[in-house]
Amino acid sequence: MNVNANHAEPAEKKGLNFIEQIVATDLANNKNGGRLQTRFPPEPNGYLHIGHAKAICMDFGVAHKFGGVCNLRFDDTNPQKEDTEYVEAIKQDIEWLGFKWGNIYHASDYFDQLYQFAIRLIEEGKAYVDEQTSEQIAQQKGTPTQPGQDSPYRNRPVEESLELFQKMNTGEVPEGAMVLRAKIDMANPNMHFRDPIIYRIINKEHHRTGSKWKVYPMYDFAHGQSDYFEGVTHSICTLEFVPHRPLYDYFIDELKEGRDLDDNRPRQYEFNRLNLTYTVMSKRKLLALVQEGLVDGWDDPRMPTVCGLRRRGYSPEAVRKFINMIGYTKFDALNDYAMLEAAAREDLNARALRVSAVLNPVKLIITNYPEGQTEEMEAQNNPEYEADGKHTVTFSRELWMERDDFMEDAPKKFFRMVPGKEVRLKNAYIVKCTGCKKDDEGNVVEVYAEYDPTSRSGLEGANRKVKGTLHWLSTAHCLPAEVRLYDRLFTVENPSADPRDFRELLNPDSLKVLTNCYVEPFAVNNDTCNRYLQFQRTGYFTLDTHSTPDHLIFNKTVGLKDSWKA
Numbered sequence: 057m058n059v060n061a062n063h064a065e066p067a068e069k070k071g072l073n074f075i076e077q078i079v080a081t082d083l084a085n086n087k088n089g090g091r092l093q094t095r096f097p098p099e100p101n102g103y104l105h106i107g108h109a110k111a112i113c114m115d116f117g118v119a120h121k122f123g124g125v126c127n128l129r130f131d132d133t134n135p136q137k138e139d140t141e142y143v144e145a146i147k148q149d150i151e152w153l154g155f156k157w158g159n160i161y162h163a164s165d166y167f168d169q170l171y172q173f174a175i176r177l178i179e180e181g182k183a184y185v186d187e188q189t190s191e192q193i194a195q196q197k198g199t200p201t202q203p204g205q206d207s208p209y210r211n212r213p214v215e216e217s218l219e220l221f222q223k224m225n226t227g228e229v230p231e232g233a234m235v236l237r238a239k240i241d242m243a244n245p246n247m248h249f250r251d252p253i254i255y256r257i258i259n260k261e262h263h264r265t266g267s268k269w270k271v272y273p274m275y276d277f278a279h280g281q282s283d284y285f286e287g288v289t290h291s292i293c294t295l296e297f298v299p300h301r302p303l304y305d306y307f308i309d310e311l312k313e314g315r316d317l318d319d320n321r322p323r324q325y326e327f328n329r330l331n332l333t334y335t336v337m338s339k340r341k342l343l344a345l346v347q348e349g350l351v352d353g354w355d356d357p358r359m360p361t362v363c364g365l366r367r368r369g370y371s372p373e374a375v376r377k378f379i380n381m382i383g384y385t386k387f388d389a390l391n392d393y394a395m396l397e398a399a400a401r402e403d404l405n406a407r408a409l410r411v412s413a414v415l416n417p418v419k420l421i422i423t424n425y426p427e428g429q430t431e432e433m434e435a436q437n438n439p440e441y442e443a444d445g446k447h448t449v450t451f452s453r454e455l456w457m458e459r460d461d462f463m464e465d466a467p468k469k470f471f472r473m474v475p476g477k478e479v480r481l482k483n484a485y486i487v488k489c490t491g492c493k494k495d496d497e498g499n500v501v502e503v504y505a506e507y508d509p510t511s512r513s514g515l516e517g518a519n520r521k522v523k524g525t526l527h528w529l530s531t532a533h534c535l536p537a538e539v540r541l542y543d544r545l546f547t548v549e550n551p552s553a554d555p556r557d558f559r560e561l562l563n564p565d566s567l568k569v570l571t572n573c574y575v576e577p578f579a580v581n582n583d584t585c586n587r588y589l590q591f592q593r594t595g596y597f598t599l600d601t602h603s604t605p606d607h608l609i610f611n612k613t614v615g616l617k618d619s620w621k622a
């Protein structure tokens with residue numbers, strides 16, 4: 057898609073992040089013919105996490121903002137770990153986040169071109185087949201201050217390398233026995249230039265190219281070239297790729313053979329990756345959690361994956377809001393998980409349907425309310441938005457209330473159910489507690505109260521002031537449910553920086569299952585189609601993906617207030 061330079065916003069315009077400013081300037085200068093093309097390049101070896109969401113918001117966001125296009129490219133150069141399951145999940149998550157790609161490409165689309173390019177480099181004396189082990193090659197790499205040592209195969213004849221590289225691809229050569237290396241500079245201060253490995257043998261079916269190839273290009277030999285083949289203008293990635301950038305440019309220069317060097321080439325820009333407290337973002341570790349059954353799959357609501365957040369009850373807007381809050385910089389940092397929750401809270405406050413649920417129930421009998429009588433009470437769907445309308449909740453003589461809302465001997469400031477004191481039942485009546493019944497062990501089994509018939513919510517003059525409003529459910533007009541409460545997945549702030557194995561750092565109390573809960577029917581049977589719920593006074597919740605009409609399961613998304621603060 058072509059972008060007229062006149063449409064570009066001036067770079068100094070406030071509110072643009074540093075990458076957007078670069079893009080704006082490039083467009084204004086008509087770089088790459090005024091085109092803007094980005095890509096999001098996941099390797100299909102796992103599910104997307106919130107870190108990827110940050111990259112997605114950048115790659116798609118900047119293209120959208122300046123009228124360019126963002127493509128989805130699967131960086132599928134390692135068949136050992138890749139699978140179509142991941143391909144499908146990645147597409148679903150990007151769409152859920154609210155982004156649209158232009159085209160879908162695959163690094164494997166370019167295997168022929170890359171192979172031909174490698175052959176050309178060999179012919180030009182710029183690549184050679186090395187028969188050393190990876191350990192030997194690593195030993196010869198040197199250090200940033202000490203030059204490396206030449207491989208004994210470095211100066212082998214071109215013909216020999218050509219023949220061996222072709223053999224590497226026929227299956228005759230076992231994995232690890234040979235690699236193809238670019239012949240650049242074993243003394244370069246940038247270690248990536250010390251004859252990097254550009255092809256290795258992998259004897260595994262590829263999910264797209266089957267058994268056609270035995271040699272697969274390394275990241276540095278595939279990524280920049282793929283960008284170039286596709287016409288990417290701004291190749292945006294994370295800071296760990298800064299030292300790779302000169303090599304990225306080197307291979308593109310070689311590929312272009314000196315043609316048109318200053319324009320029409322992709323350029324790499326880097327921003328800080330997202331690191332979050334109390335979780336891990338490494339796909340290897342997330343995969344281990346899934347494979348070892350330490351969590352309930354990639355979409356376990358405690359996982360930092362996009363599908364985990366979705367199942368937990370986050371909206372795509374909440375995820376994007378969080379990404380916006382943290383912004384893009386050139387310095388790595390650790391972001392507070394509480395900020396993600398704050399974003400969710402802010403989002404859900406505006407979005408969630410208010411319903412009642414009792415998570416730790418005790419019976420409340422309104423002793424002066426006629427047996428068999430019921431009343432439909434009006435409840436607002438969202439007091440923040442009048443237009444969201446109302447629904448009704450059935451009131452009766454026998455109710456559920458939260459066990460924690462009753463105390464026999466209460467401190468002065470406990471404005472809830474206390475014998476002799478008045479409290480309002482939300483959307484219903486003011487009641488005065490008259491006592492309770494206990495079992496032999498002293499546990500409260502029933503709470504008693506009397507209602508004031510003149511105090512019905514909404515009635516003229518019913519607004520007598522009482523401190524404290526409690527939620528409740530009519531025992532005959534509610535549904536049983538299981539409720540799952542979640543805490544941090546890890547016990548330490550930065551598990552990745554901890555010397556212990558990450559499995560030892562898992563929080564054993566990260567999941568608490570409450571099996572004896574009740575919810576009002578409107579939470580599941582309503583015409584608002586709103587999957588985002590607020591259980592009043594308790595927190596934000598959503599129906600779990602494994603919930604059935606016979607066994608309702610709700611996940612707690614986040615509490616109403618930040619409970620982690622001291």
Ligand code: ATP
Pocket residue numbers: 096097098099100101106107108110111292293294328329330331337338339340
């Ligand atoms: P791997 O360890 O498999 O390389 P990865 O997390 O780098 O995992 P990719 O599929 O290569 O996964 O990532 C796709 C894109 O997402 C890359 O451009 C990468 O820079 C970006 N990305 C990955 N993790 C983060 C993160 N934590 N924050 C921001 N961007 C990220």
Ligand code: MG
Pocket residue numbers: 099
């Ligand atoms: Mg990667």
